[in-house]
Amino acid sequence: MAEASPVKNSALKGLGPELPRASRDKLKDRGLIEVDRSVSPMTLELTDKGWRTCGELIGGEPPARSTGAGKAMFTVLAGLRRWLDRTDSRPADVFSPRGDETAPLDSSEKADKTVDIEASIRAAYASLAREPGSTVRLSRLRNELRDIPRGDLDDALARLRRAADVSLIPEENQKTLTDEERAAAVVVGNQQNHLLSIES
Incomplete structure (x- = not known):
């Protein structure tokens, strides 16, 4: 690690x-x-x-x-x-790889990247959800957004959950989760979240 x-x-x-x-x-x-x-x-x-x-x-x-x-x-x-x-x-x-000499993004580039990823999350959710507000498993969302590095996607989801229309939700019945669904969880604090809901 x-x-x-x-x-x-x-x-x-x-x-x-x-x-x-x-x-x-x-x-x-x-x-x-x-x-x-x-x-x-x-x-x-x-x-x-x-x-x-x-x-x-x-x-x-x-x-x-x-x-x-x-x-x-x-x-x-x-x-x-x-x-x-x-x-x-x-x-x-x-934790990051040794010798990672990638030039850091300036503030405007970071902001653009954040907006792009959050927009991609909303678009992927819209394509997967039955209707606004229904839950979508993060494992399905990750498959739709597999080109986005996991760290960047997790960060964007953690930020996006602060929006009034967005919820990250833990699966109530943990026994129903597959290994893929468990691995796809976003951890916020000590809580593992497996589902995403966006109202609008």
Whole structure:
């Protein structure tokens, strides 16, 4: 998560605990990471579900057998969770790839980009909703807007929910959610939202 990009399998030992094959396969089978064997050495990258799971762990209790260093790390993560909740932010807002030298957008470019994405969300909702005000699953919305980076789309949804006609809604019956629908959730504070409603 901290690297926010594909990581060479051979580089993992330098970043933290080594990831043996059995553990790697378990993470892959659970849909938490993607393994790219088309390059050498192979690379590993978090899936959307992996990002969501990491986000849920931030601020959690340390495992019972944690060492002093491990407990210290969870204390730092608890502070990060408080900041994320206070600012309505997500881990993707904090972690970015190394060496990302992309020139920052000026304020007018940021404003234009924000307006464009929010307009795209409204247009996609209109094409998917049965009628204004009905709910649309975010998994369907993401499929319509797959060209927009997840971080940008999540940020736009979080901003858009502040509009009087827009609501982000959690699924009441969590047992009905598929893995795709869970992974598509937008987390605001500690609440996972799976549905979008726009009145107009």
